[in-house]
Amino acid sequence: MSENNQKLEGFEGPGFLATSLDKAVGMARKNSIWPLPFATSCCGIEFMATMASTYDFGRFGAERLSFSPRQADLLMVMGTISKKMGPVLRQVYEQMAEPKWVIAVGACASTGGIFDTYSVLQGIDRIIPVDVYVPGCPPRPEQIIDGVLKIQELVQNESLRRRNSPEYQELLASYGIE
Numbered sequence: 001m002s003e004n005n006q007k008l009e010g011f012e013g014p015g016f017l018a019t020s021l022d023k024a025v026g027m028a029r030k031n032s033i034w035p036l037p038f039a040t041s042c043c044g045i046e047f048m049a050t051m052a053s054t055y056d057f058g059r060f061g062a063e064r065l066s067f068s069p070r071q072a073d074l075l076m077v078m079g080t081i082s083k084k085m086g087p088v089l090r091q092v093y094e095q096m097a098e099p100k101w102v103i104a105v106g107a108c109a110s111t112g113g114i115f116d117t118y119s120v121l122q123g124i125d126r127i128i129p130v131d132v133y134v135p136g137c138p139p140r141p142e143q144i145i146d147g148v149l150k151i152q153e154l155v156q157n158e159s160l161r162r163r164n165s166p167e168y169q170e171l172l173a174s175y176g177i178e
């Protein structure tokens with residue numbers, strides 16, 4: 001059985017399964033991720049290939065793309081982010097409702113990539129928290145899928161209380177986000 005279809009852990013008997021709310025909600029969230037593709041350059045093209053029939057991103061329950069931040073919970077940043085674009089990306093992040101997760105897809109989003117210049121943001125984690133970094137210039141669709149599987153792992157195992165924890169509030173505060 002694939003990781004994606006793994007059974008809920010709990011106490012099982014004929015016709016019933018007792019588990020915790022955290023685990024049940026985690027599994028539901030994990031299999032209904034709504035990504036917001038924030039694609040600014042070539043890595044976005046790899047994402048298009050990831051969505052198409054050969055790689056079939058939809059099999060992870062994530063085929064419903066959202067271009068409205070308020071109806072998305074996975075921000076996928078793909079491409080070079082200029083410093084001018086930084087505030088826009090941050091606004092999109094802030095408009096997304098909790099719980100939300102972020103993937104930096106490719107070298108540019110993760111570190112600025114080959115563009116070590118005055119105008120390019122040297123990694124989106126300078127302005128928003130990032131959960132998973134996908135290496136590569138560009139990453140292949142398999143790598144993007146691997147990044148999403150890592151996000152699914154986080155989503156499945158995240159405590160429902162994490163978003164209210166002092167550690168999480170501290171993380172947001174370190175970015176100046178309320």
Ligand code: SF4
Nearest residue numbers: 042043107108137138
């Ligand atoms: S990491 Fe490479 S492929 Fe991706 S946006 Fe940057 S230059 Fe383009």
